[in-house]
Amino acid sequence: MRAYAPVQRVVGALLMFLSIGFVPPLAFAWLNADGATGSFAFSMAAVAAIGAAMYWPVRDNRRELRVADGFLVVVACWGAVAMAGALPLMLVLDISLADAVFESTSGITTTGATVLSGLDDMPISIRWYRQQLQWMGGLGIIVLAVAILPMLRIGGMEIYKAEVTGPVKENRLTPRIAETAKALWAIYIGLTLVCALALWAAGMSIFDAFTHSFSTIATAGFSTYDASIGYFDSALIESLIIFFMFIASMNFALHFLALRRASAQAYLNNPELRLFAVLLIVISGLVTVLLWSHDVYDTFWESLRYALFHAVSYTTTTGFASADVYLWPGTLPLLMILISGLGGCAGSTTGGFKIVRVYLVSKQGLRELKRLIHPRSVVPLKLGGRTLAPEVANAIWGFVSLYIVCIVLLTLVVSGFEQDLVTSVSVVFSAMNNLGPALGEAGLNWGGLTQTTKWLMSFAMLLGRLEIFTVLVLLTPTYWKH
Amino acid sequence: MRIIILGAGQVGSGMAHSLSREENDISVVDTDPQRLRELQEKLDIRTVLGHASRPETLIRAGIEDAELLIALTNSDETNMIACQVAYSLFNTPTKVARIRAADYLAHPELFTRENTPVDFLISPEKLVTDHVQRLIEYPGALQVLDFADGRAQLVATRAVREGKLVGRALKSLPDELPSGVDARVAAIFRRDEAIIPEGDTVIEVDDMVFFLAPTQEIREVMATFGSAAGPARRALLAGGGNIGAALARRLERNLHVKIIERDPRRAERIAEGVDTSIVLVGGGNIGAALARRLERNLHVKIIERDPRRAERIAEGVDTSIVLVGDCANEDLLREEGIDEMDVYCALTNDDEANILSSMLAKRMGAHKVITLINRAAYVDLVESDRIDVAVSPQQITIGALLALIRKGHMVRVHSLRQGAAEAIEVVAHGDPGRSKIVGREIGAIKLPASTTIGAIVRGDEVLMAHHNVTIEPEDHVILFVADKREIAEVERLFAVEAVFV
Numbered sequence: 001m002r003a004y005a006p007v008q009r010v011v012g013a014l015l016m017f018l019s020i021g022f023v024p025p026l027a028f029a030w031l032n033a034d035g036a037t038g039s040f041a042f043s044m045a046a047v048a049a050i051g052a053a054m055y056w057p058v059r060d061n062r063r064e065l066r067v068a069d070g071f072l073v074v075v076a077c078w079g080a081v082a083m084a085g086a087l088p089l090m091l092v093l094d095i096s097l098a099d100a101v102f103e104s105t106s107g108i109t110t111t112g113a114t115v116l117s118g119l120d121d122m123p124i125s126i127r128w129y130r131q132q133l134q135w136m137g138g139l140g141i142i143v144l145a146v147a148i149l150p151m152l153r154i155g156g157m158e159i160y161k162a163e164v165t166g167p168v169k170e171n172r173l174t175p176r177i178a179e180t181a182k183a184l185w186a187i188y189i190g191l192t193l194v195c196a197l198a199l200w201a202a203g204m205s206i207f208d209a210f211t212h213s214f215s216t217i218a219t220a221g222f223s224t225y226d227a228s229i230g231y232f233d234s235a236l237i238e239s240l241i242i243f244f245m246f247i248a249s250m251n252f253a254l255h256f257l258a259l260r261r262a263s264a265q266a267y268l269n270n271p272e273l274r275l276f277a278v279l280l281i282v283i284s285g286l287v288t289v290l291l292w293s294h295d296v297y298d299t300f301w302e303s304l305r306y307a308l309f310h311a312v313s314y315t316t317t318t319g320f321a322s323a324d325v326y327l328w329p330g331t332l333p334l335l336m337i338l339i340s341g342l343g344g345c346a347g348s349t350t351g352g353f354k355i356v357r358v359y360l361v362s363k364q365g366l367r368e369l370k371r372l373i374h375p376r377s378v379v380p381l382k383l384g385g386r387t388l389a390p391e392v393a394n395a396i397w398g399f400v401s402l403y404i405v406c407i408v409l410l411t412l413v414v415s416g417f418e419q420d421l422v423t424s425v426s427v428v429f430s431a432m433n434n435l436g437p438a439l440g441e442a443g444l445n446w447g448g449l450t451q452t453t454k455w456l457m458s459f460a461m462l463l464g465r466l467e468i469f470t471v472l473v474l475l476t477p478t479y480w481k482h
Numbered sequence: 483m484r485i486i487i488l489g490a491g492q493v494g495s496g497m498a499h500s501l502s503r504e505e506n507d508i509s510v511v512d513t514d515p516q517r518l519r520e521l522q523e524k525l526d527i528r529t530v531l532g533h534a535s536r537p538e539t540l541i542r543a544g545i546e547d548a549e550l551l552i553a554l555t556n557s558d559e560t561n562m563i564a565c566q567v568a569y570s571l572f573n574t575p576t577k578v579a580r581i582r583a584a585d586y587l588a589h590p591e592l593f594t595r596e597n598t599p600v601d602f603l604i605s606p607e608k609l610v611t612d613h614v615q616r617l618i619e620y621p622g623a624l625q626v627l628d629f630a631d632g633r634a635q636l637v638a639t640r641a642v643r644e645g646k647l648v649g650r651a652l653k654s655l656p657d658e659l660p661s662g663v664d665a666r667v668a669a670i671f672r673r674d675e676a677i678i679p680e681g682d683t684v685i686e687v688d689d690m691v692f693f694l695a696p697t698q699e700i701r702e703v704m705a706t707f708g709s710a711a712g713p714a715r716r717a718l719l720a721g722g723g724n725i726g727a728a729l730a731r732r733l734e735r736n737l738h739v740k741i742i743e744r745d746p747r748r749a750e751r752i753a754e755g756v757d758t759s760i761v762l763v764g765g766g767n768i769g770a771a772l773a774r775r776l777e778r779n780l781h782v783k784i785i786e787r788d789p790r791r792a793e794r795i796a797e798g799v800d801t802s803i804v805l806v807g808d809c810a811n812e813d814l815l816r817e818e819g820i821d822e823m824d825v826y827c828a829l830t831n832d833d834e835a836n837i838l839s840s841m842l843a844k845r846m847g848a849h850k851v852i853t854l855i856n857r858a859a860y861v862d863l864v865e866s867d868r869i870d871v872a873v874s875p876q877q878i879t880i881g882a883l884l885a886l887i888r889k890g891h892m893v894r895v896h897s898l899r900q901g902a903a904e905a906i907e908v909v910a911h912g913d914p915g916r917s918k919i920v921g922r923e924i925g926a927i928k929l930p931a932s933t934t935i936g937a938i939v940r941g942d943e944v945l946m947a948h949h950n951v952t953i954e955p956e957d958h959v960i961l962f963v964a965d966k967r968e969i970a971e972v973e974r975l976f977a978v979e980a981v982f983v
Contacts, residue, residue, distance in 0.1 A: 067523060157526065175484070175507040175528035175544070389515065 112221020138218025166346020319436025
C-alpha cells in the first residue's frame with residue numbers, strides 16, 4: 001500500500017490555489033450585478049475549503065512525490081478541477097450535474113464542445129467564466145502550479161511530465177523546472193495579449209477580444225456567441241484567428257528559443273513544424289476543392305475563405321466555426337472531424353495525435369520499406385538530426401494502439417446510447433481529440449445527447465487531454481498494488 | 483548561478499545533488515542515458531546526453547551563458563579539452579577540471595591561460611590521500627580538517643568511556659592542557675545531533691567532539707584528550723590504487739606499511755616501484771605509486787590469487803615477496819599480523835569489499851580502521867559502530883568544489899556528517915561600521931542559531947574565538963555551521979554592503 005499523504009497534500013494545495021481562479025468571474029458578476037455573484041462566491045469558498053480540508057491534516061508531511069505518484073496527482077487535479085468548475089454552472093444556469101460537468105470538462109480540456117445554447121443572453125460572468133476555464137486548461141493547470149507553487153520545486157518534474165503533451169517529455173527549456181514553467185506561461189500570456197489586441201483592433205469589443213483570444217490561444221473553441229466566429233462575419237477577424245491558432249499549435253519551446261536567440265531559425269529547422277505547415281496547406285487545398293466542386297459557396301474566394309478557416313480550426317483541434325460544417329455536403333463533415341485526429345505540434349495547447357507522432361510513425365514505416373530493399377542496413381530513427389532512443393518509438397506505438405483501442409471501444413459503447421453511427425463516431429473523435437464540434441444529433445450542440453454519453457465523453461476529453469497513458473495507468477491493478 | 487557539470491559519476495552526481503539544493507541552475511552532461519535519467523528523476527536539473535567536450539553538446543547544456551564549468555568526467559583529457567573549448571569558444575568565466583594523473587599535476591604550467599585554461603584543478607585522489615594521511619598521523623582522530631593553509635586544524639575525536647573527556651564541562655577542559663596551548667571545542671555531535679557547545683556543556687560517552695587549534699598544538703590536544711595512545715607504527719593498506727599507493731609512499735618513512743592488492747598486474751607495478759613495503763594483493767590503482775615510494779624503507783609482500791601470475795610477478799621484482807590472496811580473507815589477515823596493526827586502511831574501489839574487510843580487520847584486532855566508502859548510505863550504516871572512520875572521497879571532493887562555488891569570500895568549505903553540517907573559513911572584508919563582522923567583538927556578532935565562530939587566523943597567528951576578540955579586516959574566520967540551511971545567512975553576514983558611493 002502506497003502512502004498517499006504527499007498526493008493529498010499537493011492536490012489540496014492545488015485546489016486552494018485554483019480557487020483564486022473564481023475571482024475574475026466573481027468580479028464580473030459583482031460589477032455587472034448579473035445575479036451570479038452568490039454562486040461564484042459560494043463556489044470559491046467551497047473549493048478553497050475542500051482544498052484546505054485535504055491539505056491541513058498532512059501539511060507537515062515532507063515525503064517527496066514518487067514517479068508513480070505523479071499520475072495520480074495530475075488526474076486527481078484535473079478531475080477535481082472539472083468537478084469544481086461545474087459548480088457555478090450548475091448553480092447559475094440550473095442545469096443537470098452531467099451537463100455541468102460536461103461543460104466544465106470541455107472547457108478545462110480545451111475541447112470546446114458545449115451543451116448550452118442561448119449563450120448570447122447569458123450572464124456576462126458565465127460567458128467570461130467559460131472562456132477563462134479554457135484558458136487555464138490550455139497550457140495546463142499543473143504547469144501553472146509548478147511555475148507558482150514553491151512546494152512543487154522538488155517532484156514537480158514528475159507531475160509536469162504526466163501533463164505535458166508529446167512523445168519526448170524530458171526536454172527542458174531551462175535547468176530548473178519552475179523556470180521552464182514560468183517561461184511557458186510568460187509566452188502563453190504574451191501571445192494571449194497580442195491576440196486580444198489584434199482582435200480588438202480588428203473590430204471586436206474589448207470583452208469579445210479577450211474572451212476569444214483566450215479560446216484561440218488555448219486552441220479550445222468556446223465562443224461567447226451561439227454562432228461562434230460566424231457572429232462577427234469578418235474575413236479580417238477570421239484571418240487573424242487563423243494566424244493565432246497556428247501560432248498556438250506550434251511547440252512552445254520553439255517560441256522560447258526564437259525569443260531568446262532573437263531569430264526565426266528555430267522555426268525553420270523544425271521538422272515537425274514543417275510537416276504541420278505542409279499538412280495544413282494540403283488539407284486547406286483539399287477542402288477548398290471539395291467545397292468549390294459541390295457549389296456550396298457562390299465564389300471560389302468564398303470557398304477558400306471557409307475552407308481555410310475550418311481546415312486550420314479543425315486540424316489545430318480548436319473547433320471554432322464560421323459556417324455550419326455539419327450541413328456541408330457529402331463526406332466533407334466526416335472528413336473535417338477525422339482530420340482533427342492529427343492535432344498540432346507536441347508541447348502546444350492542441351489536442352489530438354500530435355504531428356510529431358505522425359511524423360515518427362510514418363518515418364518508421366518508411367524505415368521498414370528501406371529495410372526490405374537493404375536488409376542489412378542500419379537506419380536509426382531520427383528527429384531533427386538527433387537519433388531517438390528505441391523507448392520513444394515503442395512509446396509512440398503504444399500510444400497509437402491505445403488511442404485506436406480507446407476510440408473503437410468508446411464508439412461501440414456510445415453507439416449503444418445514441419441513434420446513429422455518425423453521431424457516435426463524431427462525438428468520440430471530437431472528445432478524444434479535444435476538438436469540440438460533432439455531427440448528427442450533436443451537430444448544433446451536444447445538449448441532445450443522453451446523460452450517459454455526456455459522462456463518457458467527459459471522461460474521453462480528459463483521456464485525450466492527458467494523452468491517454470496518464471489516465472489509463474491509474475486503471476491498471478498493478479498501479480495500486482505497489 | 484548557472485553551472486554545467488560534465489560527467490554524472492559519483493562526484494558529478496554528488497555535486498549536482500548538493501548544488502541543486504542551493505538555487506543553482508544545473509545542467510549535467512554524460513554519455514550514459516540511464517544514469518542521466520536516474521539523476522533527472524531525483525533532482526531538479528537539466529540533463530544533456532552527449533560527449534562532454536564537444537561544442538555542440540556544451541551549447542545544448544547552455545554553455546553560452548554558464549558561469550561555471552565543472553569537468554568531472556573519467557578522462558583527464560576530456561576534462562582538459564572541455565575547459566579549452568569552454569575558454570576558446572564561449573569564454574566561460576570559471577572552469578574547474580578534475581585531473582587525476584599525477585603526471586599532469588606535476589606540471590602546473592600546463593594549466594595556464596595560454597595553454598590549457600583550467601582555473602581550478604581538483605584531484606580527488608590527492609585530496610583523499612591527504613585526508614587519510616592526516617587520519618593516520620593523528621591516531622585518535624576521526625576527522626582532521628585543515629584551515630588557513632594548514633595553520634589551524636579541526637580534529638574530531640570520540641569520547642570513550644575511560645577517556646579524559648567524558649563527564650566534564652567544556653569550561654574545565656583548558657585546565658588539562660599544557661600551558662600555552664589554546665584549543666576550543668567547536669562542536670559536539672551526540673547521536674548524530676549537533677549540540678552547540680557552551681561553557682557548562684558536559685561531554686557524554688560516544689560524543690563526537692570537534693577541537694579547533696593551531697596546527698602545531700593539535701598534537702598536544704590529541705595527546706591529552708585523544709582516545710588512542712602513541713603514534714601509529716604499523717599500517718596495513720588494502721587496495722593498491724592511486725590513493726593506497728600515494729599514501730604508502732608518504733607513510734613509509736615513519737610507518738611499517740602493508741598493501742593488499744587483488745589485481746596481479748597492478749600489484750606487480752606497485753611492487754616494481756617499491757623496495758621494502760609490504761604489499762598484499764587485493765585492490766586497484768591507488769597502490770602502485772604508493773608502493774614505489776615505499777620500498778626503499780619497507781619490506782614488500784604481494785598477494786596474488788592466481789599462482790601462475792604470482793610466479794611471474796616474483797620473477798619481476800627484487801626484494802618484494804609475492805603472496806596470493808584477497809583482502810577479505812581472514813587467514814591472510816591473521817598471517818600478516820592484523821592484530822598488531824595500528825592502522826588498517828581499506829582503499830579499494832569496491833565499497834562492499836572495503837566495508838567487509840574493515841569489519842573483519844577490526845574484529846581481528848586492528849587498532850584503527852579507516853575505510854573508503856563512496857555511498858553515503860553505507861557511511862551511516864557502519865561509522866561509529868564497526869568502523870572507526872569512514873572516508874568519503876565524494877564528500878571531500880565536494881567540499882573542495884563548494885568552496886569555489888560559494889559566493890562571497892569563503893576560502894575553505896568542509897562538508898561534515900554527510901553534508902548536514904559544514905566547517906567553513908571566510909575572509910572578513912570591509913571596514914568597521916560598514917560590515918556586520920569587521921570591527922566587532924565576537925560576542926557582539928549576531929550569528930544564526932546553530933553557528934559558532936571557532937577561531938580567527940590573522941596573518942600567521944591563530945586566535946581562539948574568545949568573546950572579547952575583535953575581528954579586523956582580512957581576518958580569516960573559521961565557523962562551524964551545524965545546520966547547513968544557515969549557510970545563506972552566514973554568506974549574507976559576511977557580504978560587503980554595496981554602499982560605496
